Amino acid sequence: MTLNETLSRLKEQGVKITPQRLEILKVLLGEERYYSAEEILKKVQKHYPAVSFDTVYRTLYLFKKIGLVLELNFQGGYRRFEFNHEDKHHHHLVCLKCGKSKKLSFCPTDCLARIKEEHPEFAVTSHSFEIYGYCRGCRES
Amino acid sequence: MTLNETLSRLKEQGVKITPQRLEILKVLLGEERYYSAEEILKKVQKHYPAVSFDTVYRTLYLFKKIGLVLELNFQGGYRRFEFNHEDKHHHHLVCLKCGKSKKLSFCPTDCLARIKEEHPEFAVTSHSFEIYGYCRGCRES
DNA sequence: AACGAGATCGGAATAATTCCAATCTAGGAG
DNA sequence: CTCCTAGATTGGAATTATTCCGATCTCGTT
Numbered sequence: 001m002t003l004n005e006t007l008s009r010l011k012e013q014g015v016k017i018t019p020q021r022l023e024i025l026k027v028l029l030g031e032e033r034y035y036s037a038e039e040i041l042k043k044v045q046k047h048y049p050a051v052s053f054d055t056v057y058r059t060l061y062l063f064k065k066i067g068l069v070l071e072l073n074f075q076g077g078y079r080r081f082e083f084n085h086e087d088k089h090h091h092h093l094v095c096l097k098c099g100k101s102k103k104l105s106f107c108p109t110d111c112l113a114r115i116k117e118e119h120p121e122f123a124v125t126s127h128s129f130e131i132y133g134y135c136r137g138c139r140e141s
Numbered sequence: 142m143t144l145n146e147t148l149s150r151l152k153e154q155g156v157k158i159t160p161q162r163l164e165i166l167k168v169l170l171g172e173e174r175y176y177s178a179e180e181i182l183k184k185v186q187k188h189y190p191a192v193s194f195d196t197v198y199r200t201l202y203l204f205k206k207i208g209l210v211l212e213l214n215f216q217g218g219y220r221r222f223e224f225n226h227e228d229k230h231h232h233h234l235v236c237l238k239c240g241k242s243k244k245l246s247f248c249p250t251d252c253l254a255r256i257k258e259e260h261p262e263f264a265v266t267s268h269s270f271e272i273y274g275y276c277r278g279c280r281e282s
Numbered sequence: 283a284a285c286g287a288g289a290t291c292g293g294a295a296t297a298a299t300t301c302c303a304a305t306c307t308a309g310g311a312g
Numbered sequence: 313c314t315c316c317t318a319g320a321t322t323g324g325a326a327t328t329a330t331t332c333c334g335a336t337c338t339c340g341t342t
């Protein structure tokens with residue numbers, strides 16, 4: 001998704017577009033990967049030195065509510081955020097030693113369909129699917 | 142798994158069995174559900190008032206390394222721990238509003254098989270699969 | 283250009299987790 | 313059974329991540 005498409009979407013939702021929010025969006029759209037709240041803060045502060053953690057967190061949760069951002073919770077309690085490139089949503093192979101992760105191209109769609117059938121009373125909005133183990137490098141050392 | 146089976150397994154691994162560890166195991170085996178570190182601490186302190194958080198965390202990570210305990214990371218950054226009833230491992234439907242969760246009976250096994258085929262260099266040890274949404278109660282209110 | 287709902291700031295508060303030095307103990311060796 | 317030591321525990325402090333809050337500011341409508 002482009003920045004402009006994203007901005008229209010924010011306007012549709014009646015969300016104010018502030019310079020800080022714009023900058024956070026640019027960071028998220030910059031590289032297609034996930035970020036910690038702190039990384040985002042640091043990058044945004046290059047342009048707006050006064051931005052606070054509060055703003056970063058509030059904005060991320062706002063974006064998450066709208067569906068623009070995904071929150072990932074990895075083993076060890078690491079929280080990360082990434083832009084939701086919708087059609088391209090993905091999962092990860094996460095190395096338990098070095099912590100690096102690799103994107104996967106597919107998703108347990110069949111299971112989700114089955115879950116929805118079996119639990120019609122539950123309104124599914126999202127899911128997580130992460131695979132843990134050891135990457136080649138870490139296994140060899 | 143029973144307590145005795147678990148203890149033999151610890152001995153096999155050359156892990157010391159201390160009263161604190163025993164008590165933590167009893168908590169985990171007591172009810173088949175997941176616990177926060179604090180819940181475990183509180184329960185253990187009923188018998189050993191002096192137990193510290195440090196011990197609870199160290200023990201949980203030790204058990205996790207051995208494969209006795211699973212760490213669950215939910216949306217919002219909540220970390221929980223549960224005994225790994227191996228053959229009966231399971232996933233959850235988690236309500237984003239009230240936070241309650243319901244166990245699911247199945248698991249994206251097919252996907253895992255495919256992932257292992259496509260990424261043979263990665264040694265998979267575990268995975269997480271959590272489904273988020275709103276439960277009936279929360280949707281109605 | 284003025285207004286007001288909502289956003290931001292900075293710093294303090296809270297919560298979760300880890301660290302550490304001193305002390306203790308499980309369980310193997312004798 | 314006792315001794316011994318590697319490893320475990322404790323309590324409290326340190327660290328880290330996240331949230332809260334009162335004062336101030338600003339986007340976007342009128």
